Structure formats: C-alpha cells, structure tokens
Amino acid sequence: MGIVVENPGIQTTVQDEGRFGYQQYGVSPAGPMDTKSFFLANILVGNKRGESALEMTFMGPTLKFEKDNIIAVTGANVSPTVNNEPIPMYQAVLVHAGDTVAFGVATGGARAYIAFAGGLDVPVVMGSKATLMRNKIGGVEGRKLEKGDAIGFVNPKTSLPKMEMRKLEPEKFPQKEVTLRVVTGPQDTAFSEEEVRKFFWYSATITNEFDRMGCRLEREEPLHHIKDGNTISDGIVFGSIQVPTNGQPIIMLADRQTTGGYTKIGTVISVDLPKLAQSVPGYKVHFVRVGIQLAQELYLRQQKELKNLERCLGQRG
Amino acid sequence: MEAKFLMGGEKSLYVQLGDEISLDVNQKVRGLMHNLETDPIEGVVEMVPTYAALLIHYRPEKILYDQLVEEVKKRMADAGKADEASQIVKVVPICYDKEFALDLEDCAKFENVSVEEFIRMHSEHEYYVYMLGFAPGHAYMARFEEPFHFKRRESPRVKINGGSIVVGENLSNLIPFDQPCGWNVVAATPLKVCDYTKEDPFLAHAGDWVKYQPVSRKEYDQIKADVERGTYKVETYAKKAVK
Numbered sequence: 001m002g003i004v005v006e007n008p009g010i011q012t013t014v015q016d017e018g019r020f021g022y023q024q025y026g027v028s029p030a031g032p033m034d035t036k037s038f039f040l041a042n043i044l045v046g047n048k049r050g051e052s053a054l055e056m057t058f059m060g061p062t063l064k065f066e067k068d069n070i071i072a073v074t075g076a077n078v079s080p081t082v083n084n085e086p087i088p089m090y091q092a093v094l095v096h097a098g099d100t101v102a103f104g105v106a107t108g109g110a111r112a113y114i115a116f117a118g119g120l121d122v123p124v125v126m127g128s129k130a131t132l133m134r135n136k137i138g139g140v141e142g143r144k145l146e147k148g149d150a151i152g153f154v155n156p157k158t159s160l161p162k163m164e165m166r167k168l169e170p171e172k173f174p175q176k177e178v179t180l181r182v183v184t185g186p187q188d189t190a191f192s193e194e195e196v197r198k199f200f201w202y203s204a205t206i207t208n209e210f211d212r213m214g215c216r217l218e219r220e221e222p223l224h225h226i227k228d229g230n231t232i233s234d235g236i237v238f239g240s241i242q243v244p245t246n247g248q249p250i251i252m253l254a255d256r257q258t259t260g261g262y263t264k265i266g267t268v269i270s271v272d273l274p275k276l277a278q279s280v281p282g283y284k285v286h287f288v289r290v291g292i293q294l295a296q297e298l299y300l301r302q303q304k305e306l307k308n309l310e311r312c313l314g315q316r317g
Numbered sequence: 318m319e320a321k322f323l324m325g326g327e328k329s330l331y332v333q334l335g336d337e338i339s340l341d342v343n344q345k346v347r348g349l350m351h352n353l354e355t356d357p358i359e360g361v362v363e364m365v366p367t368y369a370a371l372l373i374h375y376r377p378e379k380i381l382y383d384q385l386v387e388e389v390k391k392r393m394a395d396a397g398k399a400d401e402a403s404q405i406v407k408v409v410p411i412c413y414d415k416e417f418a419l420d421l422e423d424c425a426k427f428e429n430v431s432v433e434e435f436i437r438m439h440s441e442h443e444y445y446v447y448m449l450g451f452a453p454g455h456a457y458m459a460r461f462e463e464p465f466h467f468k469r470r471e472s473p474r475v476k477i478n479g480g481s482i483v484v485g486e487n488l489s490n491l492i493p494f495d496q497p498c499g500w501n502v503v504a505a506t507p508l509k510v511c512d513y514t515k516e517d518p519f520l521a522h523a524g525d526w527v528k529y530q531p532v533s534r535k536e537y538d539q540i541k542a543d544v545e546r547g548t549y550k551v552e553t554y555a556k557k558a559v560k
Contacts, residue, residue, distance in 0.1 A: 026452055
C-alpha cells in the first residue's frame with residue numbers, strides 16, 4: 001500500500017479533475033473546490049494537473065507512508081509535518097516508507113491539497129477517481145476517508161527532474177472580504193435592471209450552509225424577481241449563482257446538482273472560484289460584473305501560467 | 318421562439334430553444350445536440366440537454382464565445398429532428414403493491430377513480446424522457462394523455478426508496494437512489510435505475526420513451542432476483558408514431 005490513514009481529519013476525499021461527460025445523465029462532476037491549488041500540487045510532483053490527489057477541509061489527516069513517494073501540499077496553510085518536523089507548503093518533498101505525515105488546522109484558507117507523484121490507486125468510476133459523497137461514487141467507497149483506510153500509489157517516485165525548482169511562493173487568499181467577478185446570465189432578465197444593479201452594489205455574507213455542493217449567502221435586503229425565482233429546469237455550472245424566490249443567492253460548487261429550476265442571475269468566473277473555496281462562513285462577498293471577453297481573457301491567462309510552470313519543470317499538462 | 322444564446326460564465330453556453338415544457342421544444346434540443354454530436358465543434362467538451370435548453374461546455378483555449386455562437390448557429394440552420402435512438406420504447410416493470418405505493422389510494426381518491434382505474438391511467442400510456450437530472454439516472458418523464466390533477470405532498474418525505482415511481486400531473490419519474498421527496502409515490506420498479514457497475518449505468522436516457530408494465534408482487538421479486546443475478550434483459554420496442 002501507499003498510505004494508511006491514521007486520522008482522517010474532518011473531511012478528506014480523493015479528487016481528480018472531475019467526472020466529466022456524465023452530466024447529461026445527472027452525475028455531478030465533483031473534483032476539487034479550489035482547482036488552482038489542486039493543479040499546482042499535482043504539477044509540483046510531476047503529475048498531470050488533473051491527477052488524483054487528496055482534498056482536506058479545515059483540518060488535515062494523519063497519514064502513515066508504507067512506500068517512498070514525493071508529495072506536495074498546497075492551498076490553505078495546514079502546517080504539514082513529517083515525523084513531527086515541519087515541511088514547507090508548495091514544495092515537492094520526498095517522504096520515506098515508515099514516515100508519518102500530519103497536518104494541523106487550516107489557517108488563511110479552508111482547504112488544502114496533497115498530491116502524490118504518480119497519483120492514487122482507487123477505482124476509476126465513469127472515467128474518474130473523484131469522490132462524489134452524495135451519490136457514493138468514486139474515491140474510497142464513495143465517501144470521505146476513515147481511520148484505517150489504505151490507499152495505494154499508482155507509480156510512486158523517489159526522484160523527479162529539477163527537484164530544486166519544484167517550489168512556489170504560497171498563495172495568499174483574501175481574508176474576511178472576498179471579491180468575486182461575475183458574468184451575468186442565463187436568467188438575469190428574471191430581475192429588473194435595478195435589482196441586478198443592487199446585486200452588484202450590496203455585499204452578501206457567507207452563511208454556515210457552505211459545503212462542496214454550494215454556498216448559501218445572506219443579503220440584508222433579499223433580491224426581488226420580476227415574477228418569482230423559478231425557471232424551467234436547465235443545466236447548472238461550477239459557479240452558477242442561483243436565486244430562489246426568497247431572494248438569497250446560492251453559489252453552486254464542485255458537487256452541484258447537474259440541473260435545477262431556480263433562476264440564475266450570473267456565474268462566478270472560474271479564476272475567482274478558488275477565493276470562494278478558501279473562504280469561511282461570516283466572510284463578506286462582493287460581486288463585480290465583468291464581460292465575457294474579460295472573463296475568457298482571465299481564464300486563458302491562468303491556463304498560460306499553468307502551462308509555463310509545467311514547461312519550466314519539463315513536463316506536459 | 319427565436320433561439321437565445323445565454324452565458325454560463327466563460328466556459329459554458331446555454332442555447333435556449335423555447336420557453337415551455339413541450340415535446341416540440343425538447344425535440345429541438347435533442348435535434349441540436351444530435352447535430353453537434355455528428356458534426357462536432359472543436360473545443361466543445363460536454364453537453365447537457367434539459368427541457369428547453371442545451372448547455373454546452375467548451376474550452377476557451379480552443380474556441381471563444383463569439384466563434385462558438387456562430388458555429389452553433391450553423392448547426393442550427395440544418396437542425397433536424399431527434400436522433401433515431403430516441404424512437405425506442407423501454408419497458409419498465411413496476412409493482413403497485415401496498416408496500417411500495419405509499420400514496421396510491423390517496424391519489425386515486427383525489428382523482429375520484431378506483432385504484433384499478435388509476436393504475437390503468439398511469440401505466441397505459443408511453444412516457445417521454447425529457448431529461449436526466451437531480452441525481453444520477455433520475456429521469457424526468459411525461460405522458461401526453463390523461464394527466465392527473467393532484468399536487469405534490471404538502472410536507473415532503475425525508476426519505477423515499479430508490480426504485481420508487483413518483484407522480485404529479487402528467488409527470489412520473491424514476492427515482493434511482495434513496496432521497497428526500499415531495500412527490501407522491503405510487504409504485505416501485507425492481508430494475509436498477511442506475512447501476513455504476515454496468516457499462517451503460519442508466520436505465521433511461523434523455524429522449525427515450527418508457528412504458529410502465531404493471532407486475533404482481535411475486536413477479537417483482539422474481540425480476541429483482543434476475544436483476545441481482547445479472548440475467549434480466551430490459552425489453553424494448555419501436556415507438557409507433559411521435560405525436
């Protein structure tokens with residue numbers, strides 16, 4: 001085996017890029033909440049960006065290694081240690097058989113990722129290893145990790161080319177207040193222009209109902225629809241901002257349902273979703289309207305940065 | 318209605334082809350999806366058909382929004398009707414035994430018909446699968462004859478069993494897994510609505526037709542055993558004429 005779980009943490013799941021191609025059958029893609037941190041962890045250990053890795057929430061697990069492998073930890077600072085000795089975040093580190101890797105409480109964010117060179121050996125379900133807990137699909141028996149779970153490595157490594165270059169400046173996530181850029185639609189016309197303006201003008205607060213499926217927000221003054229918050233059910237994307245009749249927005253996230261019948265005022269652009277994934281209840285959210293051209297430009301720029309990093313390390317995404 | 322192109326962020330496009338739930342509008346959605354499957358646009362990675370819209374996920378690295386809209390418009394110009402596969406009717410055995418049919422008597426009472434008559438109304442007609450959503454394999458299906466009149470339950474049940482058949486107006490859905498539900502439960506199928514171990518895990522696909530076949534409790538148990546053994550084969554027949 002590769003790792004044995006000595007302590008599972010609060011919610012640790014196997015994720016890969018996501019289970020795509022099955023949304024037309026009602027299967028949510030799952031995948032990482034903070035895709036950027038997830039990609040960086042994989043790139044640092046020489047993997048394809050979308051390779052299987054672990055997502056931890058608030059508090060990480062304790063893992064006993066039974067084989068040597070190279071790991072990298074990204075996302076919120078979870079103070080990783082090997083045999084109680086601190087190791088850096090955002091850096092490829094060789095861990096030996098018999099070592100114990102442990103994590104503390106997340107600070108400066110909510111979620112962290114640990115990638116393993118070569119990826120994790122869990123069954124591929126509908127083309128993906130991503131865990132979708134709601135439907136018990138993927139990962140380890142479709143659930144979060146439990147004490148005693150053992151997960152194998154697919155192709156562990158003890159060395160990687162350019163090892164000294166495999167480190168990055170840790171990402172800093174916004175604290176207390178988060179600004180999310182939004183492309184309006186598909187149902188922004190269910191609201192008057194005045195209400196759409198209010199959506200962008202006034203902030204909202206993240207409530208306790210915030211999990212991998214979605215993030216419920218609370219506005220002091222709920223949004224008003226021209227008619228009501230229902231529409232003929234259509235598809236939902238990562239970042240869709242649903243506004244039911246009660247006027248309180250819900251941002252749909254990694255484990256979102258594939259379809260829904262609430263009006264969607266807009267979509268959070270993908271490069272800003274990691275900021276939300278690293279937020280916690282109580283944070284204020286401001287929405288800023290952007291056009292499709294800028295949104296696509298920002299996305300392409302991020303893709304380019306990831307590609308450049310991969311090129312620097314002599315690997316292909 | 319003229320097609321509308323709506324944005325789902327920078328990586329997804331909604332093509333809305335109508336503003337009502339109807340076979341006609343849904344067939345347009347199926348037709349467009351079929352065209353995009355047979356004559357793919359580079360950069361399109363996944364499509365999700367729903368009642369009146371097709372959601373197209375794409376990669377801006379390959380194609381930008383404006384170009385995609387242009388390409389989709391081209392495919393729409395020669396948008397045919399739905400694909401051939403959608404003319405198949407799948408026969409789904411269902412059992413109206415009291416153990417499963419929690420709301421059967423109440424529903425029949427509301428419609429002011431006997432339970433037998435209710436079962437006839439519910440099972441005699443073919444259902445069209447508008448879309449799958451909510452949960453893996455969860456089929457939203459409608460018939461076009463003899464709609465019921467009762468509404469959803471006032472207080473939703475915290476849990477109904479996977480395999481339940483639920484009804485409301487002209488709709489009757491297949492429930493794949495245990496879930497909370499506010500609809501009325503009138504029967505259960507011994508078939509697996511979703512089985513991840515199969516190459517095609519889903520009993521019904523969007524665009525299919527489904528015919529409910531009433532079976533006795535004994536037959537239900539027999540079919541369930543066959544399904545467990547992997548020896549049950551779903552019956553199909555060709556749809557006669559699309560209304």
